[in-house]
Amino acid sequence: MKFSQPTAALLIPDQQPVEKALARTTHLAIGAHLDDLEFMSWSAILECFQQNDKWYTGVTVTDGRGSARANQYADYTDEQMAAVRHREQIKAAQIGEYAALAMLDFKSSDIKIPGNPAVIGDIKDLLLAASPRIVLTHNLADKHDTHVAVALATIQAIRELPEDKRPKTLHGCEVWRNLDWMSDEDKVVKDVSERENLMMSIMSVFDSQISGGKRYDLATFGRKRANATYFASHATDKASLLEFAMDLTPLVKDPKLDVAAFVSQHIERFARDVETRLRKFQKK
Numbered sequence: 001m002k003f004s005q006p007t008a009a010l011l012i013p014d015q016q017p018v019e020k021a022l023a024r025t026t027h028l029a030i031g032a033h034l035d036d037l038e039f040m041s042w043s044a045i046l047e048c049f050q051q052n053d054k055w056y057t058g059v060t061v062t063d064g065r066g067s068a069r070a071n072q073y074a075d076y077t078d079e080q081m082a083a084v085r086h087r088e089q090i091k092a093a094q095i096g097e098y099a100a101l102a103m104l105d106f107k108s109s110d111i112k113i114p115g116n117p118a119v120i121g122d123i124k125d126l127l128l129a130a131s132p133r134i135v136l137t138h139n140l141a142d143k144h145d146t147h148v149a150v151a152l153a154t155i156q157a158i159r160e161l162p163e164d165k166r167p168k169t170l171h172g173c174e175v176w177r178n179l180d181w182m183s184d185e186d187k188v189v190k191d192v193s194e195r196e197n198l199m200m201s202i203m204s205v206f207d208s209q210i211s212g213g214k215r216y217d218l219a220t221f222g223r224k225r226a227n228a229t230y231f232a233s234h235a236t237d238k239a240s241l242l243e244f245a246m247d248l249t250p251l252v253k254d255p256k257l258d259v260a261a262f263v264s265q266h267i268e269r270f271a272r273d274v275e276t277r278l279r280k281f282q283k284k
C-alpha cells in the first residue's frame with residue numbers, strides 16, 4: 001500500500017501480510033490525531049477484540065508534530081514529539097490487537113485544505129483494501145477544526161467509492177464535543193461497559209498528552225460514565241458506560257445531501273426540544 005506522505009506508515013500488529021490483514025477489517029475508524037481513536041471508538045475496539053470474524057483497523061491522519069507539550073515533554077522538538085506520539089499510537093494498536101494501524105502523517109494545515117485530493121486518496125485506498133462494513137470518524141458538530149476536516153474528508157472519500165464498495169454504516173463519534181444534546185431518537189447509543197480495564201490501558205499509553213497536561217483518560221471515562229447515567233432519567237443504569245454517535249450514513253447513501261444542512265437539522269431538533277419544554281411549563 002502506497003500513501004501520499006513519504007513518512008506514512010502501516011503497521012500490522014500480528015505480522016500478517018498487509019493485504020490479508022486489511023481485508024479482514026470489519027470496523028474501520030478514522031481519527032485526526034494520534035490518540036483520537038482510543039478516546040472515541042471504544043465500541044468498535046471492544047466489539048472486535050479477540051474475535052476471529054471481526055477486526056478493527058485504525059487510521060490516524062495528522063503527524064503529531066504540532067502537539068501541545070508540557071512537563072517532561074516541554075522541551076521536545078516537533079520531531080521528537082512526533083516520534084513519541086507515533087510510538088504511543090503503536091502501543092495502543094498492539095494492546096487493542098488491531099487488524100492494522102495506518103498513520104497517514106499529514107500536516108494539520110494540509111488536512112484543512114478543502115477537498116485535498118492527497119488526504120481523500122489515502123482514505124479511499126484504505127477503504128477499498130479494507131472494505132469495512134462500518135466506518136467511524138469524528139462527529140460533524142465537533143469544535144476542533146482538524147476533526148471536522150477529517151470527518152469531511154472521510155465522507156468525501158466514501159462518496160467517491162463505487163456504490164457497491166461503500167460501507168453500510170458511517171458514525172460520527174465524540175471527542176471535542178459530546179453528543180448529549182442530540183435528541184434521544186437520533187442518537188446512536190453504544191454500550192461500552194465491558195472491559196473497562198482494557199480501555200483504561202489503551203488510553204493510558206498516551207503519556208505525552210496525559211502527563212503532558214491533559215487528563216484525557218479520566219475525562220473520556222467520565223464522559224462515557226455520565227452518558228450512561230444521564231441518558232434516561234426514569235430507568236436505572238443498565239450500562240455503566242455509553243458512547244453516543246451521530247449517524248452519518250444518510251450522507252454517504254445520498255452523495256448530494258448537503259453536509260451542513262444535515263447537521264443543522266439535528267441542531268434545530270435540539271432547539272425545538274428546549275423551546276417546547278419551556279413553553280409547556282411557562283406561566284402564561
Ligand SMILES: [Zn+2]
Pocket residue numbers: 032033036144147175
Ligand atoms: Zn484530536
